[in-house]
Amino acid sequence: MKPEADQPINVLGGELLMCCDDPVTGFFRDGYCNTNDADIGRHTICAIMTAEFLAYSKYVGNDLSTPRPEWNFPGLKPGDQWCVVAARFLQAHDEGCAPNVRLEATHIRALEVITLDILRRYAV
Numbered sequence: 001m002k003p004e005a006d007q008p009i010n011v012l013g014g015e016l017l018m019c020c021d022d023p024v025t026g027f028f029r030d031g032y033c034n035t036n037d038a039d040i041g042r043h044t045i046c047a048i049m050t051a052e053f054l055a056y057s058k059y060v061g062n063d064l065s066t067p068r069p070e071w072n073f074p075g076l077k078p079g080d081q082w083c084v085v086a087a088r089f090l091q092a093h094d095e096g097c098a099p100n101v102r103l104e105a106t107h108i109r110a111l112e113v114i115t116l117d118i119l120r121r122y123a124v
Helices: 051-059 086-095 108-112 116-121
Strands: 043-048 081-085
Touching: 043 086, 043 108, 051 086, 081 086, 086 108
Parallel strands: none
Antiparallel strands: 043 081
């Protein structure tokens, strides 16, 4: 069992909003980009998938587009929202293929890895 989530605060200092419940995302699979110290990757950024980001993620070893029924994972397509690992988002930013972000649904602990200024560039 995963320990309790950290306080649900977004990068703007407000209440963390739901990222997506179809498919259900998040480290806790509760639809929110909640986190805690057990979440080594920091699945904290609510990203809106693009074909470019999905291809990049697959290329670097995290295939988010292929369905995995054994994990109850339908596979993501462009337009889906998903809590992505903060470091992977930063890598995608550095490579010029970062997806858009919903700041109100992005957990404040993302700021341990990436600056708010960078996140704001992708805000929708």
